[in-house]
Amino acid sequence: MEIIIKPNAAEAQQEVARILRRQIQRQPDSVLGLATGSTPIPVYAALVKMHQQGELDFSRVITFNLDEYVGLAADHPCSYRGFMQQHLFGKVNLTPKNIHFPDGLAKDVPAHCAEYEAAIGGAGGIDLQLLGIGRDGHIGFNEPSSSLASRTRIKTLTPQTVKDNAKCFGSPDQVPRHVITMGVGTIMDSRHCLLLATGEAKADVIARMAEGAITADVPASALQMHPSCTVVVDEAAAAKLKRHEYYRWVYENKPPWQRV
Numbered sequence: 001m002e003i004i005i006k007p008n009a010a011e012a013q014q015e016v017a018r019i020l021r022r023q024i025q026r027q028p029d030s031v032l033g034l035a036t037g038s039t040p041i042p043v044y045a046a047l048v049k050m051h052q053q054g055e056l057d058f059s060r061v062i063t064f065n066l067d068e069y070v071g072l073a074a075d076h077p078c079s080y081r082g083f084m085q086q087h088l089f090g091k092v093n094l095t096p097k098n099i100h101f102p103d104g105l106a107k108d109v110p111a112h113c114a115e116y117e118a119a120i121g122g123a124g125g126i127d128l129q130l131l132g133i134g135r136d137g138h139i140g141f142n143e144p145s146s147s148l149a150s151r152t153r154i155k156t157l158t159p160q161t162v163k164d165n166a167k168c169f170g171s172p173d174q175v176p177r178h179v180i181t182m183g184v185g186t187i188m189d190s191r192h193c194l195l196l197a198t199g200e201a202k203a204d205v206i207a208r209m210a211e212g213a214i215t216a217d218v219p220a221s222a223l224q225m226h227p228s229c230t231v232v233v234d235e236a237a238a239a240k241l242k243r244h245e246y247y248r249w250v251y252e253n254k255p256p257w258q259r260v
């Protein structure tokens with residue numbers, strides 16, 4: 001696991017945007033796994049800007065989002081599909097048929113989840129999976145106790161996640177209890193994982209994820225077993241990492257060919 005510590009959130013977000021830009025420029029038909037949450041919003045804004053400046057062409061890019069609320073239509077203002085439309089899809093030249101999302105209104109959820117997995121496989125697998133992290137260690141919506149080998153399926157949110165995600169809904173009572181999410185195993189199959197975390201509220205979980213035991217109690221800790229995972233954090237989110245200085249040293253001494 002490579003841990004990149006940036007002085008502030010803006011620089012961490014820029015670093016992640018640069019990594020995504022390099023991926024798309026090197027491989028214009030990249031299959032990207034995308035995440036929602038407040039953390040990646042500035043990353044999407046940076047990608048939109050790069051697109052407007054003519055640096056990024058999304059026409060051949062294929063996307064798969066991590067998760068969606070069960071019971072919300074794509075055009076619901078709090079759906080993750082709506083979020084992506086607002087922050088990225090509506091502002092770049094992605095080809096609509098290349099955009100994939102779990103369907104919150106699927107009639108047969110297990111069959112839909114199996115189709116989603118098959119579609120990822122059919123696209124050749126995910127080249128780069130962007131991730132955020134929940135305060136309880138979830139990635140996608142794989143809450144604590146999720147199998148580290150899990151595939152796309154329905155999950156029940158924890159009361160804490162319901163509360164954390166209530167902003168758009170007005171109150172926690174309005175937040176759906178169920179979601180469809182790629183599994184930890186699905187995420188682990190991506191060729192590269194790129195996790196962004198900013199702010200002091202993420203400091204505890206970043207330390208547990210990167211330096212604690214690999215356990216279903218912190219689903220993101222499975223990323224320690226990923227052969228190619230980059231974690232980009234700001235100083236606030238890095239505050240509780242015990243090998244803080246070493247990560248910085250590694251980054252400063254990176255061979256030029258490894259740099260973005």
Ligand code: GLP
Nearest residue numbers: 036037038039132133134140141
């Ligand atoms: C949700 C999403 C996750 C995201 C997490 C953190 O639960 N399903 O993919 O990482 O929120 O959100 P935020 O970035 O707002 O802290």
